[in-house]
Amino acid sequence: MSSYEARFEVWRGDVRGGGLEDFAVEVNDGEVVLDIIHRLQATQAPDLAVRWNCKAGKCGSCSAEINGRPRLLCMTRMSVFERDETITVTPLRAFPVIRDLVTDVGFNYAKARQVPSFVPPEGVGPGEYRMMQEDVDRSQEFRKCIECFLCQDTCHVVRDHEENKQAFAGPRFLMRVAELDMHPLDAAEEAGLDRGRTAQDDHGLGYCNITKCCTEVCPEGIRITDNALIPLKERAVDRKYDPLVWLGDKIRRRS
Known part of the structure; x- marks a missing residue:
């Protein structure tokens, strides 16, 4: 040696x-x-x-x-x-x-507690959940996260602007919101929870400008930006600005 x-x-x-x-x-x-x-x-x-x-x-x-x-x-x-x-x-x-x-990485645990957890579908008991393998694979990528918080550290929204921390969850927890929003069995909407809206209003999704620095430092190779943050942004924008979605919401509320 x-x-x-x-x-x-x-x-x-x-x-x-x-x-x-x-x-x-x-x-x-x-x-x-x-x-x-x-x-x-x-x-x-x-x-x-x-x-x-x-x-x-x-x-x-x-x-x-x-x-x-x-x-x-x-x-x-x-x-x-x-x-x-x-x-x-x-x-x-x-x-x-x-x-x-x-x-002191306590900031991250505080943000984790602010993300509403998975909402089980009504009438489906333990052991009865059924999902397409494609949906399992999508969630599995995000579940590889080891919570090293390197993505949180390198994100310039958190790193360079202390004042943003109160309003911004950071890539790790926006990825968690995206995972739940993509989950075919998550019944958040039926429970009155709009994950796209909370991502925007409560977790600061709009602060993210998709520079992909979080993806570059992830030791697990999770494509945080491409597979979580960009799709979450697209769905949030659709819900907020698509006229057909807006009309559908109006009709549902009226009925």
């Missing part, structure tokens, strides 16, 4: 402030950035705070920014960098720092 010495710059600090700290650390073949962070904790910075759990790219815990790009520490191989390259590791920029590489 060959090894070499790499130069790292790791952000150290807390809510009061901080800065980058330089480290020279050993790197071995096959290692990922999380391995190097663990080696720093073991050899040079025992008080370095980092959040992690599975080390298999499935828990979403070790989200950070590597050379300015939101990534999972456990899924970023050291082999993608040049040996003489300085590697910068910083916390997620869109969320408040707790300490070092650990951020």
Whole structure:
């Protein structure tokens, strides 16, 4: 096994402030950035705070920014960098720092609670749900989300405009709304819930300008923009501005 010495710059600090700290650390073949962070904790910075759990790219815990790009520490191989390259590791920029590489992502859980859950169809009991495989596959893509919140971090609506957070759910939770809106068994409409309208009015769908940055950083390869956000926008616009839809709503309300 060959090894070499790499130069790292790791952000150290807390809510009061901080800065980058330089480290020279050993790197071995096959290692990922999380391995190097663990080696720093073991050899040079025992008080370095980092959040992690599975080390298999499935828990979403070790989200950070590597050379300015939101990534999972456990899924970023050291082999993608040049040996003489300085590697910068910083916390997620869109969320408040707790300490070092650990951020407070409570914003995301607050937004998750604001999305109305699946509404079961009336008269269909457990085990009686039937769906076309095509519909199953569509939902299954969105269900691959590991809630690493990299899409939330890279979305400039959240990242660059703190004032937008109150009105904007972000791509992860607009994707959840889209999944439910596409679900053939979701009886939200019968229960008086218009998911397209709530996406627009309550979750800030109009703030999204489909730059696809969320799709680019998704470690699960979910096509968030193409398969969730754009279709959701199209349906929301149809419901709001299509004259035939408007007339149908009027007739239903009158009857």
